[in-house]
Amino acid sequence: MTGGTTGGTINWTTDEMMTIAAARGLAETPTCFVGIGLPSTAANLARRLHNPELVLIYESGTLGAKPGRLPYSIGDGVLAETADALCSSVEVFNYWLQPGRIATGFLGAAQIDRYANINTTVIGDYERPTVRLPGAGGAPEIATSCREVVVIVRQTPRTLVRTVGFVTSFGFGRGTGDREALGLPGAGPQAVITDLGILRPDPATCELTLTDVHPGVSVETVRTATGWDLAVAPELRVSEPPTAQELDVLRALEATRRAA
Amino acid sequence: MARFTDLAEAIADLVHDEDTVALEGFTHLIPFAAGHEIIRQGRRDLTLVRMTPDMIYDQLIGAGCAAKLVFSWGGNPGVGSLHRFRDAVENGWPRPLEIEEHSHAGMANRYLAGASGLPFGVLRGYRGTDLPRHTATIATVTCPFTGEELTAVPALNPDVTVVHAQQADRAGNVHMWGITGVQKEALLAARRTLVTVEEVVDSFDAHPGDVVIPGWALTCVAVVPGGSRPSYAHGYYERDNAAYTEWDPISRSRESFAAWLGSIGAVARPVPA
Numbered sequence: 351m352t353g354g355t356t357g358g359t360i361n362w363t364t365d366e367m368m369t370i371a372a373a374r375g376l377a378e379t380p381t382c383f384v385g386i387g388l389p390s391t392a393a394n395l396a397r398r399l400h401n402p403e404l405v406l407i408y409e410s411g412t413l414g415a416k417p418g419r420l421p422y423s424i425g426d427g428v429l430a431e432t433a434d435a436l437c438s439s440v441e442v443f444n445y446w447l448q449p450g451r452i453a454t455g456f457l458g459a460a461q462i463d464r465y466a467n468i469n470t471t472v473i474g475d476y477e478r479p480t481v482r483l484p485g486a487g488g489a490p491e492i493a494t495s496c497r498e499v500v501v502i503v504r505q506t507p508r509t510l511v512r513t514v515g516f517v518t519s520f521g522f523g524r525g526t527g528d529r530e531a532l533g534l535p536g537a538g539p540q541a542v543i544t545d546l547g548i549l550r551p552d553p554a555t556c557e558l559t560l561t562d563v564h565p566g567v568s569v570e571t572v573r574t575a576t577g578w579d580l581a582v583a584p585e586l587r588v589s590e591p592p593t594a595q596e597l598d599v600l601r602a603l604e605a606t607r608r609a610a
Numbered sequence: 611m612a613r614f615t616d617l618a619e620a621i622a623d624l625v626h627d628e629d630t631v632a633l634e635g636f637t638h639l640i641p642f643a644a645g646h647e648i649i650r651q652g653r654r655d656l657t658l659v660r661m662t663p664d665m666i667y668d669q670l671i672g673a674g675c676a677a678k679l680v681f682s683w684g685g686n687p688g689v690g691s692l693h694r695f696r697d698a699v700e701n702g703w704p705r706p707l708e709i710e711e712h713s714h715a716g717m718a719n720r721y722l723a724g725a726s727g728l729p730f731g732v733l734r735g736y737r738g739t740d741l742p743r744h745t746a747t748i749a750t751v752t753c754p755f756t757g758e759e760l761t762a763v764p765a766l767n768p769d770v771t772v773v774h775a776q777q778a779d780r781a782g783n784v785h786m787w788g789i790t791g792v793q794k795e796a797l798l799a800a801r802r803t804l805v806t807v808e809e810v811v812d813s814f815d816a817h818p819g820d821v822v823i824p825g826w827a828l829t830c831v832a833v834v835p836g837g838s839r840p841s842y843a844h845g846y847y848e849r850d851n852a853a854y855t856e857w858d859p860i861s862r863s864r865e866s867f868a869a870w871l872g873s874i875g876a877v878a879r880p881v882p883a
Contacts, residue, residue: 386683386687409714410636410637410638410789410791411636411789411790411791411819412789422687422688422849422851423637423687423688424637424687425636425637425638425662425687425789425791426637426849427638427788427789427842427844427848427849429789430638430788430789430818430819430844431818433818436788436789436790436818436819437819438718438790438791438792438794438795438821439636439661439714439717439718439791439792439795440718440719440721440722440792440795443714443715443718443719443733444715444718444719444722444733447715448715448733448734467738471711471740471741476744478700479699479700480700481696481700482691482695482696482699482700484683484684484685484691484692485681485682485683485684485685485711486682486683486711486712486713486714486739486741487662487682487683487713487714488683488713488714488715489713490713490715490735490736490737490739490741491713491714491715491733491734491735494734494737494738495734516740517738517739517740518739518740518741519739520737520738520739523738528738529738532737532738533737534737534738
């Protein structure tokens with residue numbers, strides 16, 4: 351993947367920019383329910399760079415995990431060894447997630463649509479799918495019980511689609527008012543961080559809108575990589591390029607997983 | 611009181627064709643050895659239940675043991691797809707696989723209801739998702755006190771639950787620690803139970819996340835050192851991450867999967883139409 355250059359000397363990739371942008375987005379939150387896949391790297395980076403007090407909660411029942419290396423999966427033993435507390439599956443969903451104790455739900459996606467609904471179940475017909483994906487896991491309740499949701503996904507027209515064929519995890523449904531009609535607490539998805547930029551829901555329509563592009567990425571590139579006619583915010587921002595420190599810490603973190 | 615037995619005898623006694631069977635474990639303490647014994651003994655028409663079906667369920671499904679899967683997330687953690695599972699769902703090979711699909715919160719509450727002797731579990735779940743359109747075991751119930759509409763899911767009561775634990779004592783009490791997922795609820799929800807353990811000890815020491823199941827609540831205990839490899843047993847051995855990566859190419863083709871079956875002393879048997 352192409353990327354850019356920091357300080358005239360350090361090259362970075364679009365994946366690194368995505369992870370760093372996501373970690374910056376977790377600078378203020380006190381508690382984060384960490385989904386499987388890309389979220390885990392960014393959440394651990396945030397704890398190292400911007401938010402050392404960030405409480406990481408994994409659905410394996412590890413509360414306050416502080417892994418010294420990147421976990422290989424959400425049930426990695428390093429999470430149990432470094433957690434403040436261990437609890438059962440029943441407890442993590444019923445006691446910790448459901449009552450709204452967790453500020454930020456951080457999810458990946460196979461597909462996400464213009465109203466931030468996520469599909470991780472099937473591509474094609476449910477009974478005779480073209481591609482059978484892993485399924486829901488903890489995501490449907492993470493998406494509806496946390497006070498806000500952040501999504502991280504690599505952006506292509508196949509992943510950012512106009513309408514998902516299957517709603518595994520609810521975003522804004524078909525637009526304004528649908529969350530309220532379902533009685534959902536929390537603000538829902540507030541940022542979708544990709545390798546090209548950041549999309550946020552339009553305050554009036556809840557449709558995902560391009561608010562930030564990463565350095566060196568054109569609006570046209572982002573629009574081409576989106577499966578609907580992507581609207582652009584009036585005041586489009588350009589992400590700060592990764593700093594040398596951000597890149598150093600991220601690369602050291604990723605090296606710990608390769609060594610595992 | 612739990613009966614100590616060897617693994618092959620326990621599977622022969624407890625797991626029958628057409629049973630509903632849960633082999634639980636969340637990345638940790640996955641009862642691989644017991645699953646392989648089920649494959650070797652050629653069980654058929656099982657309804658397999660698990661929150662996180664991973665490699666061992668891929669193996670059971672590819673071997674033709676399962677008619678149905680009740681689950682909430684089916685993948686190879688940190689690697690990708692379960693190819694035998696996908697071949698069964700997408701192509702009906704080696705036989706069609708009926709699926710009953712939930713979320714983790716729903717599955718956890720189904721086991722909790724089963725362990726509690728209640729007919730259903732209740733949660734705020736599945737809101738806005740398409741799962742209830744395809745899964746008949748997701749319904750709603752109105753709270754009699756507040757009028758709130760809540761999600762109801764039926765109790766799970768497996769015929770057999772199998773888990774792996776670190777230790778048993780000589781009375782058959784079982785001790786596990788670290789990430790223990792939904793194993794306690796899955797055991798207490800089941801009609802019959804088997805716990806494979808790393809070793810038998812005289813007494814238990816304290817560890818983070820301790821769960822102790824009284825032996826009088828269990829059916830069988832079998833001593834199977836390494837019984838959860840290539841997953842891990844906290845305090846005994848690490849996860850063999852390479853084995854999960856290597857499973858990907860093995861499971862991609864029906865031929866390489868058949869060769870793998872031979873490697874555990876099982877045979878690929880044609881499934882009657």
